[in-house]
Amino acid sequence: MIAAATFIGGGGPTTHAQTVQHLTVPLFHAPSTFLGYPDVTSFLQAWLPIVFMGVLVIAVLALIRFMPRTRPEQIKPESAPSIGWADIAGSDEAKEELREVVDYLRDPQRFRDIGAKVPKGILLHGPPGTGKTLLAKAVAHESGATFFSQSAASFVEMFVGVGAARIRHLFKAARKKSPAIVFIDELDAVGGHRGFDVSGERDQTLNQLLVEMDGFTARKEVVVIAASNLLEKLDPALLRPGRFDRQIFVSPPDVAGRERIFHVHSRNKPLADDVDLKLLARQTSGLTGADIANICNEAAIVAARRSAGQVHMCDFDAALERVVAGVQSRKTMTDHEKRVVAYHEAGHALCGELLPSVDRVHRISIVPRGRALGYTLNLPEEDRYLKTREELIDFMTMLLGGRAAEQLVFGSITTGASDDLKRVADIARAMVHEYAMGTGSGSLRAIDDGAAEATRRVRDVEVRELADEAYRAHRRAVGGRRHRGQPGTAAPARAQVSCPGCSCPPSTTSAWPSSR
Ligand SMILES: Nc1ncnc2c1ncn2[C@@H]1O[C@H](COP(=O)(O)OP(=O)(O)O)[C@@H](O)[C@H]1O
Numbered sequence: 001m002i003a004a005a006t007f008i009g010g011g012g013p014t015t016h017a018q019t020v021q022h023l024t025v026p027l028f029h030a031p032s033t034f035l036g037y038p039d040v041t042s043f044l045q046a047w048l049p050i051v052f053m054g055v056l057v058i059a060v061l062a063l064i065r066f067m068p069r070t071r072p073e074q075i076k077p078e079s080a081p082s083i084g085w086a087d088i089a090g091s092d093e094a095k096e097e098l099r100e101v102v103d104y105l106r107d108p109q110r111f112r113d114i115g116a117k118v119p120k121g122i123l124l125h126g127p128p129g130t131g132k133t134l135l136a137k138a139v140a141h142e143s144g145a146t147f148f149s150q151s152a153a154s155f156v157e158m159f160v161g162v163g164a165a166r167i168r169h170l171f172k173a174a175r176k177k178s179p180a181i182v183f184i185d186e187l188d189a190v191g192g193h194r195g196f197d198v199s200g201e202r203d204q205t206l207n208q209l210l211v212e213m214d215g216f217t218a219r220k221e222v223v224v225i226a227a228s229n230l231l232e233k234l235d236p237a238l239l240r241p242g243r244f245d246r247q248i249f250v251s252p253p254d255v256a257g258r259e260r261i262f263h264v265h266s267r268n269k270p271l272a273d274d275v276d277l278k279l280l281a282r283q284t285s286g287l288t289g290a291d292i293a294n295i296c297n298e299a300a301i302v303a304a305r306r307s308a309g310q311v312h313m314c315d316f317d318a319a320l321e322r323v324v325a326g327v328q329s330r331k332t333m334t335d336h337e338k339r340v341v342a343y344h345e346a347g348h349a350l351c352g353e354l355l356p357s358v359d360r361v362h363r364i365s366i367v368p369r370g371r372a373l374g375y376t377l378n379l380p381e382e383d384r385y386l387k388t389r390e391e392l393i394d395f396m397t398m399l400l401g402g403r404a405a406e407q408l409v410f411g412s413i414t415t416g417a418s419d420d421l422k423r424v425a426d427i428a429r430a431m432v433h434e435y436a437m438g439t440g441s442g443s444l445r446a447i448d449d450g451a452a453e454a455t456r457r458v459r460d461v462e463v464r465e466l467a468d469e470a471y472r473a474h475r476r477a478v479g480g481r482r483h484r485g486q487p488g489t490a491a492p493a494r495a496q497v498s499c500p501g502c503s504c505p506p507s508t509t510s511a512w513p514s515s516r
């Protein structure tokens, strides 16, 4: 429109035309500019990347703000959980070692005068539930030093470098408060072999831990205690002298240790006279302190449910059964199935009686619990650490006794022996591959990766021969002794336990799930 006006007025005097032109130029360009840019597209091209970066920065900042913050938990001696040495039973070696460190931290001068240095790192390792965290808590309570505790899992983060920064922070805080103890629980979370971590975060965290452990000056008394379930999984650099130079194996307790743990955990429970903690300790071979604590608590719960004023032996029995074999299941079995299970369990029990090296049978049950339809409990006379080849064969014979009984009595076999068969296979395999107890190369432990195809084949044959040997031993031991009655006419054995001192109903009771 303006251009047209100019055109219309084009025939006027020069000065007028110039004025018009002067006026029209800015008017003509005005609509095509956008905030100083020739058009909207160039404006967006210039600003969009900047806005995008801004949004990105805000998002990252927000993410960091909402990321869970993990601070090392500082436990002051006076506020430490009141767990003392007396609350820990059965881990005497570990207690002795840790006591030494506690003594040092209480009176460092005495040790310094004679030129002794405090160990830098103590690694507690052993199966879960053996009391590693508990030992560290006792150290916190008894040492009088400042105690920092953090789980290694809390170092692991999505962003590379965050874990390392947390380690730095933890050690800085500890050094400030020296003498101090740093406790890192579940060290496996960061302490595994380096080089297998795709993101690099875990490796970097571990490197930082190694650096911090080396970095202490002699005057700063900071002791690192760590707990781990598997020593083999840890990076060798962690285990060299100067880092975790003391490695303490916290093993499952022996029979005396178990009895003391039972005492510790039943201290605050009113026990009836019939409770025999010695017998309970014998019945719980292989269980850890955590299992025993659990059994004591379950027993109290069972007693409370009965509204009993005291905890009786039957409550402990029920608790043991529940912890070891699982909760009673509501499976309904047919009469025939019950008979099969009864003969199966009796087959195990018979082998237990006939073979001298197998532990004596304590109880048989055909009440389904957990995944098991029945079980037989064999109790060792004492804790054993070594087993002979003959004992292992006898044990396999006992495991196969269930299926053999089914075959003998009913003429057919069932799927119920799957767990037994798996255990037999595991034992036979371990005998050949780990203990070199096969029929052939008696002095060579098998290393699967390096073995030639022919060697592996020979070993497979040996494994089968061992299992067959056990089955033959069963036929020898049981075969000729069978009383030929009608199968299933006798009522299935059912161990009934009733408790003379209390009003609890008679119950079928505890066992290791040895089969089915
Ligand atoms: N030696 C022990 N004496 C007394 N209680 C124990 C013992 N070992 C384990 N417990 C019980 O088991 C629980 C778990 O033990 P914990 O120290 O967490 O095991 P870990 O750290 O070795 O996996 C403890 O709180 C305690 O009640």
Ligand SMILES: [Mg+2]
Pocket: 132, 133, 134, 185, 186, 227
């Ligand atoms: Mg622990």
